[in-house]
Every structure is written in structure tokens, then in C-alpha cells.
Amino acid sequence: MTVKVFQEKDVEAAVPFRVMEDDGTADTRLEPELSSEDLHFLYETMVLNRELDDRLLRMQRQGRIGFYLTGLGEEATHIGSTFALEPTDWVFPAYRELGAALVRGFPLVEFVCQIFGNSGDITKGRQMPNHYASPSLRISSLSSPVGTQLPHAAGCAWAAKIKGEKTVAITYFGEGATSQGDFHVALNFSGVFKLPVIFFCRNNLWAISVPLSRQTASRDIAVKAQAYGIAGVRVDGNDVLAVYQVTREAARRARAGEGATLIEAITCRMGPHSSSDDPRLYREEKDLEEWRQKDPIARFQRYLRWKGIWDEAYEKNLREKIQIRIAEAISKGESFPPPPLESLFEDVYSTVPWHLEEQRLELLALRKEAKH
Ligand SMILES: Cc1ncc(C[n+]2csc(CCOP(=O)(O)OP(=O)(O)O)c2C)c(N)n1
Incomplete structure (x- = not known):
């Protein structure tokens, strides 16, 4: 008698979904129906996110703030996905999704106050920097222990389902969080109760110094959805339009009562893990070269140019406006006294x-x- 053993290779590997080519052209059948205004909003939010990260990391180096985490190279993942949701949907972030908060209109001064932990911070300086929250924008306060936000999002989605609301919950995490028990608990529970929740994994290849190869023996992250009876999808995480499309579909399924989705967005953490990390100690600079060519902002810029809605004058004006906004927010935010x-x-x-x-x-x- 031969025992039939199920192996992962029996299931076809999913090719990551993409809309834009590296040169900025796109398959018109796959493009989302977004206006020029929407496309500009996405681009401008990505640029704002990057400029803010750059400025605040430098402020940490100057000793003006204690700690900072950037989303360098991953802007398309959280900006494209949050933009695909309704403002009434709940966001359960990790610590690298500033762009998601910017999509929701998180005020820059409040963000700076949170980084300083001063009296302008609604969390009264009790959280680490980058751990912002906003009940009115439906952005949950996040916990530092890796992965704890996944069961929170499942619980929120369960509450929405019980109340008969059409609200969806999305939660963000890195591939490192998939090694935590909380990942299993949340996906299993969401599968059993068919919850309107989106598990958005930014597979940025590194969990501080631990590479993806040490995180899982699975072929990829999305395949894990099968074990929990939920939908799984792989997407090019540096393609903001592809991310938008897969998240929109996951939200449609959630609202239609079809349950949870695990999205694996393949990207790369281009910067250090945090301001306390030196990645030169564990990864080769040359490994990043290939990813630099895939920069999500440069690629989207080429797409906008291909659509005829980008030129040098627009870019110059945008960068100037953003610099002014950031400088004003920092000088105002820095002037608040400490919390009482x-x-x-x-x-x-x-x-x-x-x-x-x-x-x-x-x-x-x-x-x-x-x-x-
Ligand atoms: C339970 C727990 N273990 C360890 C840590 C320390 N730690 C903070 S972030 C991090 C790596 C997380 O990597 P990943 O989930 O891939 O997210 P990324 O930082 O790459 O976005 C670790 C180990 C922690 N905060 N919580």
C-alpha cells in the first residue's frame, strides 16, 4: 500500500499579481478605474511618506528624537491597500505603515508630537515613536510585541459581523510575524468564523537580521492561507496599483460575507530595521541593488508620465510644497511642552x-x- 502524502509542490505556485511593468507601462485590462486626481493623491502620499521618513531619521541622528522606524521602499504596500478601503474600515498597523495614516489624513503636527511624546500627542507620550493611533480615523493603537495586532483585527471584524455592519478590518505585519502564535490564532479563528478581515503581510525579506529563509520552510507566505481555509494572494508589493487591486478584491469578498484574505506583498526593507539597527552587519549592500531598480515611487512616476499626468514642473512644485509642510509640522510639533x-x-x-x-x-x- 502506498500512503499518499500531500506536498506543497502539488499546488501550483502563484505568480505575484502586477499591473505596472518596471518601465511604467501597464496592461490596460488590469489597470484600476482611478481618476488622475486619485493617481496624484497616491503618488503625493508616497512621496510625503518618504520625505517625512528621511527627515525624521535624520532628526534621530541629530539627537533630537530618541527612536525612529522608516517604511523606505515599502510605501506602495500600505498606501495602495489603505486607499482601497472605506474610511469607516479599521486599520490595525504594525510600526512601518505611516503612509496608511497619511492616506487617512493623520495631521502631520500630531504625528510629530507622537514622535516627540509630548503634550500634543493624544497618547500622552506613553507609546514608542511610530506607535501613533487615532480613534476618529479608525487607526488602532498598536502594540510593540510582534504580531499581537492580528488577533485584535480578527476580534474587530468579528464584532462588525455580529453587529451586522459592513466594516472591514485590515492588519499589517512583516513576514517575521508569521512565525508568532498570534498569526495562527488569528487566521484560524477568521477562517472558522468567516470574518471580514484582511491580513496584509509586507514580506520585506528581513525581520531585523533574520532572513526569509530562516522564517519559514513554506514555499511562500500566501500558501499558508490554504491551511486555514481562507483566501491567499501574492502581489508585487512595489506596484501600488496591483496592491490597490488585490486589496479591493479582498475587501469586496469580506463585505460580501466570503471571509478573510491573506495578502502577501513582496517587497524589500531598503533601510535599517530601525534607528537602532546597522544592517551592514548582516546583509550585503549589493543585495539591495536589484531592489533599487524596482523602487515603488520611481516606478509609479514612470507610470504617471506614461499616462501623461507627470512632468518636471509638477514634481518640482510637489517637492517644494512637501518640504514646507514638513518643516512647518516639525517646528510646530517640536514646540509642545512634555505631557503634564x-x-x-x-x-x-x-x-x-x-x-x-x-x-x-x-x-x-x-x-x-x-x-x-
Ligand atoms: C514578541 C516579540 N519578539 C521580538 C520583538 C523584537 N522585534 C521587534 S520588530 C522585530 C522584527 C519583526 O520583523 P517583521 O515581522 O518581519 O516586520 P518588519 O520589521 O520586517 O516590518 C523583532 C524581532 C518584539 N517586538 N516582539
Whole structure:
């Protein structure tokens, strides 16, 4: 008797979906129906994201802020996908999706205040930099432990389903997060309960110094969806239009009651993991060369030129406007004082327990003393 063993190679590997060629031309049958205004918005948001990242990383190097994380090279993944959703859909970010917040209109000054952790930050300086949140924009506060946002998104989608709302939840994470138990829990639960949730994996090939080859023995990330009975799709993560298309389809399925989708967007983390990392210690500069040619912003710019809606004057004007916006946001954001000291004792208990009240009074007395 021969035992039939199922192997991954029995299933055909999915070729990542793409709309734009590297030279900026596109298959017109695959192009999304987006107006010139929409296309410009996408491009401008990607450029703003990159310029902000560049500026803030330099500020960290100058010692003006403590820590920073960029999304360098991955802008198309989160900007294209958030733009494909409704403003009423919930976003559960990791820490590299500033562009998703910019698509939603997150105010730049508030963003800068969050990075400084000062009194202009709605989270009162209690989170690490890049851990912004906005209940009104439906952007959840994220947790630093890798992967915890996946069950949060599944729970949010479950609540929406119970209430009979058409809301979709999207959550972002790197391929490193797929090694966490939370990934299994969230995908399994979403499969069983057919939840309106999108699991968006930015497969940027590195989890700090751990390469993709050490993260999984699977052929790819999207194939894992099969084990949980949900849809899986691979997409070129440096093609903003392809990302938009696959996310739109995942959202349509979710709203139609067809359940969850795992999207694997293939891209590359072009910068360091964070301002505390030196990638020269574990990866070769030459490995990035091929990816530099695939830069998502340069590629989209070639597409806009091919469509006849980009020229040098537009670019020059855009860059100037963005520089002014960033400079104004930084100078305003940097001017806020730190959060009030006594705010340390707020927001945990509705009635502050006696021992914390004692500590609060002691702290205020010490501060008074220090001022004299
Ligand atoms: C549970 C847990 N383990 C380890 C860390 C330290 N850590 C922070 S980010 C990170 C790598 C995550 O890589 P990935 O999920 O691929 O996302 P990327 O940073 O590449 O976007 C690690 C190990 C953490 N924050 N939480």
C-alpha cells in the first residue's frame, strides 16, 4: 500500500499579481478605474511618506528624537491597500505603515508630537515613536510585541459581523510575524468564523537580521492561507496599483460575507530595521541593488508620465510644497511642552486607589520642592 502524502509542490505556485511593468507601462485590462486626481493623491502620499521618513531619521541622528522606524521602499504596500478601503474600515498597523495614516489624513503636527511624546500627542507620550493611533480615523493603537495586532483585527471584524455592519478590518505585519502564535490564532479563528478581515503581510525579506529563509520552510507566505481555509494572494508589493487591486478584491469578498484574505506583498526593507539597527552587519549592500531598480515611487512616476499626468514642473512644485509642510509640522510639533507629570496617574483606574493617590501627591510635592 502506498500512503499518499500531500506536498506543497502539488499546488501550483502563484505568480505575484502586477499591473505596472518596471518601465511604467501597464496592461490596460488590469489597470484600476482611478481618476488622475486619485493617481496624484497616491503618488503625493508616497512621496510625503518618504520625505517625512528621511527627515525624521535624520532628526534621530541629530539627537533630537530618541527612536525612529522608516517604511523606505515599502510605501506602495500600505498606501495602495489603505486607499482601497472605506474610511469607516479599521486599520490595525504594525510600526512601518505611516503612509496608511497619511492616506487617512493623520495631521502631520500630531504625528510629530507622537514622535516627540509630548503634550500634543493624544497618547500622552506613553507609546514608542511610530506607535501613533487615532480613534476618529479608525487607526488602532498598536502594540510593540510582534504580531499581537492580528488577533485584535480578527476580534474587530468579528464584532462588525455580529453587529451586522459592513466594516472591514485590515492588519499589517512583516513576514517575521508569521512565525508568532498570534498569526495562527488569528487566521484560524477568521477562517472558522468567516470574518471580514484582511491580513496584509509586507514580506520585506528581513525581520531585523533574520532572513526569509530562516522564517519559514513554506514555499511562500500566501500558501499558508490554504491551511486555514481562507483566501491567499501574492502581489508585487512595489506596484501600488496591483496592491490597490488585490486589496479591493479582498475587501469586496469580506463585505460580501466570503471571509478573510491573506495578502502577501513582496517587497524589500531598503533601510535599517530601525534607528537602532546597522544592517551592514548582516546583509550585503549589493543585495539591495536589484531592489533599487524596482523602487515603488520611481516606478509609479514612470507610470504617471506614461499616462501623461507627470512632468518636471509638477514634481518640482510637489517637492517644494512637501518640504514646507514638513518643516512647518516639525517646528510646530517640536514646540509642545512634555505631557503634564501628573498625567502618569490618569486613564487606568476610574477611581484612583489610595496608594497611587499618595504617590501622585508625593511627586507633585517633590516637583514643587525642585522648583524652589
Ligand atoms: C514578541 C516579540 N519578539 C521580538 C520583538 C523584537 N522585534 C521587534 S520588530 C522585530 C522584527 C519583526 O520583523 P517583521 O515581522 O518581519 O516586520 P518588519 O520589521 O520586517 O516590518 C523583532 C524581532 C518584539 N517586538 N516582539
